[in-house]
Amino acid sequence: MPHLELDNVSASYGALRVLDGISLSVDRGETLGLIGPSGSGKSTVLRVLTGLLKPEAGVVRIAGKPVNLGNAAEVRALRDRAAIVFQQYNLFQNLTVLENVMIAPTKVRGRKPSEVRPEAMRLLEKVGLADKLQSYPDQLSGGQQQRVAIARSLCLKPDILLLDEVTAALDPELVSEVLDTIRELAQEGMTMLIVSHEMGFIREISARVAFMADGKVVELGSPTEIFDNPQMERTNDFVSKILRH
């Protein structure tokens, strides 16, 4: 049974249809890479999975159980299980690194700060930021902020991690430090859905890769199938263009 499943999901921004009957599944502990041109609907998939956009049709299932995305309680339960890391980090600018990581578990989940603090510190140590606990986000580099964002998501103990182009806003020399962190999570068996333009990384880390265009999954297969032997012309065009650069 897939850990996370989208079944025939359609979603729009006003009159613009962004997802057109998309079906995807991610198994427990699997990393699925989502690639495609800009505007293909990759990030929208993640917005639907975090309840930021309500789909018009289709079903989202977690561990086989359908989630009613029109029901606030079910959306909250979904968000408890699936955490997202954004392209722009979205750290709370008014809080320190440690406070950013601790705030949701303490204020939203109601856990004791004394209990959350060691976990938050361990996670920040894991992402290599143990010396930045009292820094504010604007005192950190992009790569450091992104690692704080990953630690913040992990402190919520999610089953599923959704990564939305987490290296797109980073300088090239900062990309590797974030990718190392994600690589480690994949090895630990975290279920992950990764939207990225880092084709080399997607190829290395994903068990399967889905190529999206115009709100549809055009092709789904192993990294070798998608990158070396694509069956669809659209996939071939995209991959050959990307690999040429």
Next chain:
Amino acid sequence: MGDLFREIWQMATYYNLLFLAQGAVTTIALSAFGCILGGLFGTLLAVARLTDGAMTWPLRMLALIFTEFFRRVPFLVTLFLCFFAFQFAGLDVSTLTVGCVTVVLIGTAFLAEIVRAGLQSVHPNQWHAATTMNFSLLQTIRYVILPQAWTVILPPAFGFFILFIKDSALASQIGVVELTYVGKTFSNKGFSAAASFGVILVIYFMLSYPLSRFGAKLEKKLAPSRTR
């Protein structure tokens, strides 16, 4: 100049000082009512306007209509509207009560707009991050948005407070004994306009200057890290 000071000295009788104190206290009370209750209700209206979904649509519309109406109607007109509304309703209330209700209505409308603009000045990605971590609307505003919005809210809010102290002078038009009313009374008693309103002017300044200094201090204290 010497004559002016002599005249002010003559003005400083026990009764006149008491009358002046009464005017000053009323001006402070009116302004405080308008700023504190207006700030409180204004924040509620601002939050109401930031809700989404069909359920809260009537609330949003109500907040919008209230804000737009009372920001457009002049203070004096609102004052008379309240004055006659109480009369029409058959309620026998003091002119001070009418003044207080008016300042709260005006304060709420203006501060709602200032707070709304401040809350919306915070980048949408901060709202998204909080939403995806299951923060409620109030938790998002309290822990994430408001601390970042202070720098945008405080300067116009304190500017408005100071303007408000001066606008409360219009309450004298319906007979509320506040500072301007006291100045007019002194003038009617035979003191020169320069002496009567000169004293009032100094007291208005003494009320508003510390407030603007306090606003600047608060702004610095509550500023987010990037401006620290």
